[in-house]
Amino acid sequence: MGTGTKTTDTVTQHVPALDLFSIGIGPSSSHTVGPMRAATAFAHELMSGRLLEKVARLRITLYGSIAATGVGHGTLGALVAGLLGEDPALCDPAFVATAWQSALDRGQLAILRKSSVAISADDLIYKPFTRLPAHPNAIRFEALGAKSSAGGSEAPVLLDAIYYSVGGGFIERDGSPTETPAHAQGHTPSPFPYRSAVELLDFCAETGLDIAGIAFANETATASAEEVNARLDSIWAAMRECVDAGMAAEGVLPGWLKVPRRAAGIAAHLRAREASGNSDTAMEWLQCFAIAVNEQNAAGARVVTAPTNGAAGIIPAVGYYALTFRGMTEPKHWRRYLLTAGAIGALCKMNASISGADAGCQGEVGSACSMAAAGLTAFLGGTPQQVENAAEVAMEHHLGLTCDPIGGFVQVPCIERNAIAAGTALSATRLAMMGDGTHLVSLDTVIETMRQTGRDMSENYKETSRAGLAVNIVEC
């Protein structure tokens, strides 16, 4: 292991490992899942303030990256579904996809199924070039009362709230954590509240536990072991189902790019190759698994945020590869894989960012690759030092990676990028497993470098589709 600086400040709250995974819908954790949760939170604010019956109209303003690419990311339907009270983990993706247009057609929007308010396209305001200080993904909800019969042009504002979608489905209200994707709001009394890789490895050395053991102990501080294991199993089941569904689906993905799905065709090709005696197909399957998940995500289907939707293919693909080719068949195997990956993702979130709008694609795909490499190394029997080494290698070679989705759709370059990153995760694991964990650049250093690089990166390369590939493809 390389050198690292032990964190001493306490600004960032410890993030539980499993909060990095939440079952939701595509195509974006920050532009679809986060806005849905923000809308639900705002609706509950209205209800708890006894304002529901007084609201005549809503005005919703989208800022920054959400305004720039929200339409392609399904933000509008997610807002309508969220106001209705839909849960990303349980909602019908087909309903969400059409929810905004249906509300416009009716001229009505339901809030928590308790009241209806008028809505029109004019009630949605886009401010793509306005970046609020706390985070580029911001949504302002204004609940307006009825105009006075005595005259006056302005309806009274009953409630005015700004929410931030800060990546991975996490939301904040005016800079304060509001809820995490999987845990109720509150301070988790983690027995091992590590905030750096150095601290995490120190806990491993002190206790004799591996990284998954530390993460499990933290999770079981607030839930029973049975509940935590059930949650891990449901996450893994949802990941597997997503891979299977993606490899069975055909057709064209939503949007004017008209990107054809490829996973089913690749799978058929690989089966034919194997039937003809060529069994050297593991790497191709790995990439097929990732493409399958990201095509499901692009289609707005059920996916697991890992740690975001844009990067949702890497961890399921590497896990499915381990299941198919390396014997990751028992619950203890995939639980170790997910817990280790989540612990590394928590470090990325606590010390840098997992949001493409915040740090570019290095924050999304870089973090996911680092998590998958760590998880695979742990499953294969690597020491905590080798796990840290694998996570560092995987992140290091994504530094500087920009976010420039064409048309604002999470399709190009996102789908192939997940396939390539899945391969990188496997390579990072192989490199780490050939060493003893000793290396020059520590994981803490590379995560801090990711944070600084994201800070210095032009806003044009942060999920705004204003540069890079996004401006070199002509819309037709």
Ligand code: SF4
């Ligand atoms: S380019 Fe990367 S960060 Fe941007 S939307 Fe695609 S996967 Fe997410």
